Amino acid sequence: MIFIIDAIKQVLLWFIENFIKDVYEGIKRWVKNPKRKLYPIIIVVVLILTVFGVWYSPQVQKVTKVADVKWTMISFLGKETDKIILSQAPRRLKDKIYNMTKGRFIIEIDKKAQINIDTDSILEKVSNGDLDCAYNGIYYNKDKYRPLFFGSAIPFGLNTQQQNAWLYYKKDPNDELTFMQSIYQRSNLNLNVIPFPVAATGGQMGGWFKKEINSIKDFDGLVMRIPGLGAEVLTKFGVITDEDKRGQPLRSNEISGALADKTIDAAEWTGPHDDVKLGLNENTQYYYYPGWWEPGTTFDIQVNLKKWNKLPAHYQAIFKAACHETLMEILAEYDQKNGEQLKQIKQTKTVKPFSAEIMQEAEEETNKLLNFYAQGNPLFKEVYDEWRTFKTRIQGWHNTVNDYAYKREAE
Amino acid sequence: MIFIIDAIKQVLLWFIENFIKDVYEGIKRWVKNPKRKLYPIIIVVVLILTVFGVWYSPQVQKVTKVADVKWTMISFLGKETDKIILSQAPRRLKDKIYNMTKGRFIIEIDKKAQINIDTDSILEKVSNGDLDCAYNGIYYNKDKYRPLFFGSAIPFGLNTQQQNAWLYYKKDPNDELTFMQSIYQRSNLNLNVIPFPVAATGGQMGGWFKKEINSIKDFDGLVMRIPGLGAEVLTKFGVITDEDKRGQPLRSNEISGALADKTIDAAEWTGPHDDVKLGLNENTQYYYYPGWWEPGTTFDIQVNLKKWNKLPAHYQAIFKAACHETLMEILAEYDQKNGEQLKQIKQTKTVKPFSAEIMQEAEEETNKLLNFYAQGNPLFKEVYDEWRTFKTRIQGWHNTVNDYAYKREAE
Structure with a gap:
């Protein structure tokens, strides 16, 4: 494609060169006889403006272009939880995506909408497109959504490291979706949602x-x-x-x-x-x-599937990586504090x-x-x-090499 | 600035409109008398090419623009280890960064350079700028680099989840560098290197x-x-x-x-x-x-510090997130397989x-x-x-809520 542009440039240069001569002659003739056509002067003006425009418009686009993508997100955690680590995931994710895209993919957190919305209602609002995305847990209410609980927390289930492995598990390594993401796509759930794990509490107290x-x-x-x-x-x-x-x-x-x-x-x-x-x-x-x-509870960013599919591929890649990074940071902070x-x-x-x-x-x-x-x-x-098979297998492995094999100091 | 562009567009449109009329008249006159000036036809060609060029050149730029940043990376693992999970980290990182930047931040893996270079030599090559970055472990040779071993593996040390928390640990939460990154900057090591954890094996067998x-x-x-x-x-x-x-x-x-x-x-x-x-x-x-x-061994991408500081902020953000994502994927794959x-x-x-x-x-x-x-x-x-205090504290916490508190099934 480059050579086409080069050819166009060559042609334009040839025109400019010849026109400058003609224009000079034209102006001389016009000065002698002001009734002649104005073509040469008009051509000069057009060419100068065009060259300036071609050079300048991409620069302007770079600086002033409004965001390519602007999403609204709500959080299942209200403002009153601002002091806890878990509530930081939306802000961290939004900042990371803003920084990685130089402000061209903006996620706005709608603080007003956070109040008194249960997790099922949030899921449904994301699904029907009322929300672009939401920070949400999925273990509270409706029987219909129980199969999704395996993406968040099951009593006597997976610890944090095992849960992470489970959430990135694909039945076939060539699958585009993780196993849990594929469950959200089942027709009987009637959801247009794709979830991305974004926060982990680590093990919890009783x-x-x-x-x-x-x-x-x-x-x-x-x-x-x-x-x-x-x-x-x-x-x-x-x-x-x-x-x-x-x-x-x-x-x-x-x-x-x-x-x-x-x-x-x-x-x-x-x-x-x-x-x-x-x-x-x-x-x-x-x-x-x-x-x-x-x-080993984990929380997701649930994204409306149509909005996700419309997102350019490089923004999808950035969104996924930012979710991974946020999850690891939140977990590391919990483990320390x-x-x-x-x-x-x-x-x-x-x-x-x-x-x-x-x-x-x-x-x-x-x-x-x-x-x-x-x-x-x-x-x-x-x-x-599927989860039980995965759990038995991974716990067999972790029992072999992790804590069980060591005596541990404790404060 | 947008209004200048709009004004130019308006002027161009006005010219096009008037020129089409004049050109039509010009062609009619030229057909009658082929010795007349060729201005009208030339103007049509110029205008068509210009409009096409203005529309097309930013599209072409997007696709064909040469990379903003091009780095070379080597791996401490030779080609002969291509089948193992650990060796996949460089390719995964490179692909992620390529995708997130639409090909504008390119990392080339130098396969030839992989052979027979020990981890200390790699570290020194990154430090003196012979390499932009390297996938490397840091637990083999020189006494001088022993303080860095805490970033990779210590016998009877931290398990994988604890090691992740340690690697993202900052003495002061406002520090830009993690504690381990700050150790690399100590003057007596004489290193111009910043490390980013990029792969974790999980617990290992004996x-x-x-x-x-x-x-x-x-x-x-x-x-x-x-x-x-x-x-x-x-x-x-x-x-x-x-x-x-x-x-x-x-x-x-x-x-x-x-x-x-x-x-x-x-x-x-x-x-x-x-x-x-x-x-x-x-x-x-x-x-x-x-x-x-x-x-719970972890491996780093070691980056030359000057190269890192020259990297635009959004590429730094993308690089960091891609490292996190690669580490989690490698760990999840180990845990499953x-x-x-x-x-x-x-x-x-x-x-x-x-x-x-x-x-x-x-x-x-x-x-x-x-x-x-x-x-x-x-x-x-x-x-x-510092590490011992961290270890005692986090193991106290993990002993409380993790595996020790449960009986576990195993295959």
């Missing part, structure tokens, strides 16, 4: 309790802030969730107050750093571990593991629950089967 | 042995392919390394042959997938775990843990060795102290 929990029967009648599949297991042991009691779940900034006025007896959020930022330690003494309901905070907490609070009995019964109830959902939902069963 | 290793004394006289700090510990137990025996280390494609002709009695590489690709299982029966000398391969191996080989005695004595020797280096090298001591 939460803050006003009283000691020594056995399963200590859960009976306990009012606890806890969502998702973990809540479903605990209700079998007699726990009443904040949602059961009030009709709607407590917002993150309400949990500390509910513990203070004894509306609830216990609450879980994520881990030491974020829990303390939300004040969960202020009116409780016992901090239990592990949060077996969420052993949770360790520091846990050490502080141990100085005044009782930090204890759930008993072997509790862990065993909870795991049994979890398996019953997962098998129950698999019986009623063929898509859930399909994902569950 | 390697392939011709005979059973039940206690420390079984190491005595054993000839083994093993590099780095792990080799230094094992030589205390009487192991003779391949390098000690031959004067230079075995190349990856020579290990299998050396096991076949009994030049060596044992060899370690990384884990099930890569070890089998290199044929380490072909003449050995015993596969031990864990590879306590490298519990090592699990699958380990299951295969167990069908015909004896897969065993090192005994508690071996693990304990090896850890004691490791601590002696690290303390010895800390005494002789203040920079080593500084990094070692």
Whole structure:
């Protein structure tokens, strides 16, 4: 193609050269006889403007061009959670994409829209195109979306490193989509959404309790802030969730107050750093571990599929890499700050593991629950089967070379 | 500036409109009298070519513009390792950066230069600017570079997730450089290099042995392919390394042959997938775990600091994100394929843990060795102290919420 442009340039130069002569002659003739045609002068003006225009317009485009792509994003976490690490993912992602594209791919975070939208409604708004994309978790509400929970958190499931491997797992290495992304495309879910993992909490704590929990029967009648599949297991042991009691779940900034006025007896959020930022330690003494309901939770940016397909290939590549980078940064920050905070907490609070009995019964109830959902939902069963094979395989490998093989120091 | 362009366009349109009329009249006159000036026809040609040129040249520029930045990279892994996962990092990184910049930031992998260059020489070539960047490990040779080993692998050190957190750790969150990047900048190392983690093997296996290793004394006289700090510990137990025996280390494609002709009695590489690709299982029966000398090894792209500082900010952002993404992909692939391969191996080989005695004595020797280096090298001591605090803290946290808290299934 270059030679065509060169040829055009050559022709233009030849014209310019000859025209300058003709124009000079033309002007001389015109001065002698002003009634002659104005062609030569007009041609000079056109040529000067054209040459200037050809040279100048790409420079102007570079500097002043408005963004190529502008998306709006909302977050499932409200403004009140600004202090916790998890809430930083949207801003980090947006900044990275802005920097990598020199401001030509802009994602605006709609702060107003964050308030009081549950995760299913967000998913549906992304799907029908009301939103370009959203920072969202997928383990709260509708039965229809249960097969998607495997992309976020399953009790007694994968730890963080295993979950990352699972989220990038493709059944066939040549697939364009990861296995979990392909599940979102199933026709019976009726979703036009593609998810990209963007934040990981790492392993979570079991939460803050006003009283000691020594056995399963200590859960009976306990009012606890806890969502998702973990809540479903605990209700079998007699726990009443904040949602059961009030009709709607407590917002993150309400949990500390509910513990203070004894509306609830216990609450879980994520881990030491974020829990303390939300004040969960202020009116409780016992901090239990592990949060077996969420052993390695991940959160996604859900993107409207049509918007995704319209995105130029290099912006798709940038978006994906920025999501990976954000996830690793968030996880590294949790790993560092949770360790520091846990050490502080141990100085005044009782930090204890759930008993072997509790862990065993909870795991049994979890398996019953997962098998129950698999019986009623063929898509859930399909994902569950794939996930179980993956889990057994990767845990076999990790048990071999990871922590189990070492004795570890601990503070 | 846009309005200037618009004004030019308006003027051009006005000319075109009037010229078409004049040209039409001109052609009619020229047909009647072919001796008249050719101005009108020339003007038509110029205008058509100009309009086409103005529209077309930015499109052509986009596609054919030569790269803004072109770097050359070499890999510490030779061509003979093309089948293993670890060797894929340079190609993946290069492709990602190419895609994200639409081909305007090109990294060429110099395949010829890969052969027989040890990791220290590579580091020095990057430092003095002979190379723009290199894919490299940093745990082989010179005492001077020992403080940098903490960026790659330390026996009984951090597992993969902990190592990632360590590599992104900044002493002050406002620092531009990570702690390990800042160590590279110390004047006594005399290096102009900035490293970016780009590949992680995950936990490693302890390697392939011709005979059973039940206690420390079984190491005595054993000839083994093993590099780095792990080799230094094992030589205390009487192991003779391949390098000690031959004067230079075995190349990856020579290990299998050396096991076949009994030049060596044992060899370690990384884990099930890569070890089998290199044929380490072909003449050995015993596969031990864990590879306590490298519990979560990471490899870097080392970049010449001047080249890095000259890189436009958006390319720096793209480079960093592409490194993160490559590391996560490589790790996820190892986690998946090592699990699958380990299951295969167990069908015909004896897969065993090192005994508690071996693990304990090896850890004691490791601590002696690290303390010895800390005494002789203040920079080593500084990094070692920082790393130990980080390690104790993060392991305290991980012991709380990760695998230790669960019983695990395994195949």
